[in-house]
Amino acid sequence: MKIKRNRYLNKLISRMNNGLIKVITGIRRSGKSYLLFNLFYDYLINSGVPAENVITIPLDDEDYARYCNPHELYEYIKNKIEDKGGKLYIFIDEAQYAITKEEMKNRDKPIRLYGVLNGLLRKKNIDVYITGSNSKFLSSDILTEFRGRGDEIHILPLSFSEYYPATDKDKYDAWQDYLYYGGLPHILAETNGEMKSTYLSRLHKEIYLKDICERYNLRDEQGMEALMKIVASAVGSLTNAKKISDTFVSNGNNTLSVPTISGYLTYLTESFIVEKAERYDIKGRKYISTPSKYYYTDLGLRNALLNFRQFEETHLMENAIYNELIYRGYNVDVGVVETRENVDNKKIYKQLEVDFVANQGSKRYYIQSAFALPNKEKIEQEQASLVRIPDSFKKIMVVNGNPPVWRNENGITIMGIFEFLLNEGSLEL
Known part of the structure; x- marks a missing residue:
């Protein structure tokens, strides 16, 4: 069953290639992954983007558990984008899985995930999209940790x-x-x-x-x-x-x-x-x-x-x-x-x-x-x-x-x- 979520899809489309990290926030099971990995993915493919230029990383999937380590995540993405031409789209699902409990408790120390994301933004041919289920470590950090380079799309059920x-x-x-x-x-x-x-x-x-x-x-x-x-x-x-x-x-x-x-x-x-x-x-x-x-x-x-x-x-x-x-x-x-x-x-x-x-x-x-x-x-x-x-x-x-x-x-x-x-x-x- 394909459920239309045009309001949110159009928000993503209008923000494409704007030089900002698109942060899709919302309660678990509200449809964030479906919006990004299905509806928006299909839009990109139908618009002529090669499938190999869309890199999807669902961090809540056991097969991707090792990439909850920000260093491993960055190395994985770096290997995936190497030698690829054209515009590249990075999808990271449930990004809070790459934030440790220690980082959550001690906000005086930098959160390594944000360094990875800011590093990706410096590459001109990359457009970054992440989803997450916690506002304290995602939406509230958009203006601080991402230094004004975050763009939040909040999704409801x-x-x-x-x-x-x-x-x-x-x-x-x-x-x-x-x-x-x-x-x-x-x-x-x-x-x-x-x-x-x-x-x-x-x-x-x-x-x-x-x-x-x-x-x-x-x-x-x-x-x-x-x-x-x-x-x-x-x-x-x-x-x-x-x-x-x-x-x-x-x-x-x-x-x-x-x-x-x-x-x-x-x-x-x-x-x-x-x-x-x-x-x-x-x-x-x-x-x-x-x-x-x-x-x-x-x-x-x-x-x-x-x-x-x-x-x-x-x-x-x-x-x-x-x-x-x-x-x-x-x-x-x-x-x-x-x-x-x-x-x-x-x-x-x-x-x-x-x-x-x-x-x-x-x-x-x-x-x-x-x-x-x-x-x-x-x-x-x-x-x-x-x-x-x-x-x-x-x-x-x-x-x-x-x-x-x-x-x-x-x-x-x-x-x-x-x-x-x-x-x-x-x-x-």
């Missing part, structure tokens, strides 16, 4: 617009599956719900949890897993390390301190398992440092972590909207609008929440996830924050289903989730 055409279901059934099992590409190859659930549960235990504990040398695997479950349960809710610590204590577990929990949250975001959305005071035009919201990069992994027992469609739809905005390249915050109301001749200050403030260059959209608007009272409740925003940027409410797009008397656009997800230009309607 399948968006609904990528997922739905690859199924044989109508969009309503496909949407329910997507909310339940998520968008990791291999899910489409599993033939029934039991196999999908087993796959996701195994990934969590054998890949994601194990990866984090090994990468950061964590001894308390149970503590990390318990934290992940709390974050998964709190999707769509404001939280921070202190609130999570209080939850642990209330459950009779006081083994994790607030600083430890804060570090664990950082590890989860660095591994792309969750994304952090900070709060932004819209009227005051400033960020509020805490609490924040955390959204799961893949809904299926979130559900598997909770043994598929917490299927709250309202929160999952909100998470899917957040992921879609990130997929489209927006920077996304949680909005706060402070208001004053007179209650019994007293001024009461209230903070109203805007689910998402999406920014991209000069564009800004305020978006509310409103699962259902059954009556006028619910509409008033959902739009309360939007109507108090003192600027003219577009305001949108996204509801479940597929109702026609309309604009109410307050100038707020109301659209269904399918219009929002499947129409590339939905924010402009």
Whole structure:
């Protein structure tokens, strides 16, 4: 099954031969290798690049384990490119395998892999592409270790617009599956719900949890897993390390301190398992440092972590909207609008929440996830924050289903989730 990932493929094509290291980052099993080794590789071959001029090195393959040593990796590449003419393309998959645990712990010493990559850039006929599953040692180092010569393409699991055409279901059934099992590409190859659930549960235990504990040398695997479950349960809710610590204590577990929990949250975001959305005071035009919201990069992994027992469609739809905005390249915050109301001749200050403030260059959209608007009272409740925003940027409410797009008397656009997800230009309607 060939899944189209044109948004990411076009990003790679537009960056060809730009003199920078193309760094494809994203959660494990999200399709980074498929994008590079299949879709982009096929594009190069169909464009006339000889196959021998594309050198592929999957470092997570046992056959290539020796090249996790940066010196061996450089020698291998040097031998492969020797005496070859024309443009050469180097693909290194899961590059973090060539970064040692010692290098991860001691950042005062240079990471040898980066020296190899910078050395390759000095060769004029080489174009370098790498993938990786950890932001701390790849995307966050692009501007430092690569000295401004890195170019990141961040990839997510399948968006609904990528997922739905690859199924044989109508969009309503496909949407329910997507909310339940998520968008990791291999899910489409599993033939029934039991196999999908087993796959996701195994990934969590054998890949994601194990990866984090090994990468950061964590001894308390149970503590990390318990934290992940709390974050998964709190999707769509404001939280921070202190609130999570209080939850642990209330459950009779006081083994994790607030600083430890804060570090664990950082590890989860660095591994792309969750994304952090900070709060932004819209009227005051400033960020509020805490609490924040955390959204799961893949809904299926979130559900598997909770043994598929917490299927709250309202929160999952909100998470899917957040992921879609990130997929489209927006920077996304949680909005706060402070208001004053007179209650019994007293001024009461209230903070109203805007689910998402999406920014991209000069564009800004305020978006509310409103699962259902059954009556006028619910509409008033959902739009309360939007109507108090003192600027003219577009305001949108996204509801479940597929109702026609309309604009109410307050100038707020109301659209269904399918219009929002499947129409590339939905924010402009």
